[in-house]
Amino acid sequence: MSDEIRFTLDGEGMTARTGQSIAGALIAGGAMSWRRTRFDDRPRGVFCGIGACFDCLITVNGEANVRACLAQVREGDRVERQEGTGYGE
Template sequence: MFTKIGQTQEESVRVWFEGCEMTVGKGLSVAAALLGEGITHFRNTPVTAAERGPFCMMGVCFDCLLVIDGQANLQACMVEVSEGMCIERQCGAADPELDPALAATANRGETTP
């Protein structure tokens, strides 16, 4: 079980995760902030819908992908929390409707090289 230690962050920001408001430390990555709140379920994989959460915390593994302020496929460990941020789980493949650029890719059946 993840917890925060030491003195509580002096400055904080409010974010929404799956519609729930939470106050988290300013300057934290989205991944660290959510883990600190005890959240480990970040996404469901596109292939088998398996539940995944952060694995490497350094931008290598892409297991912490979330939808942040409407933009899909963002690495939660590489994005800093900001006031009013709206965070959602990424379920399955990124939803092309959220991003016209992604839709163009999906329509042509292309994927990451």
């Protein structure tokens, strides 16, 4: 399990272990929040951790609303913090 994967969060270099979820890698890297809500502009991160609450949504390689707790990181992923609906509205 020593293989390290490299990816970016808003352009900044991050690392993850093979098989790690995006949420796991981000929290290991010190981030607790990566989404802001569309009405109150409040920060959100992991809540249920098992794909039920959709609070940990994030944009991966341009695709919005990926559940960070379930999706595995892949080499070279461009991960971006998400605002509101994730579609720039």
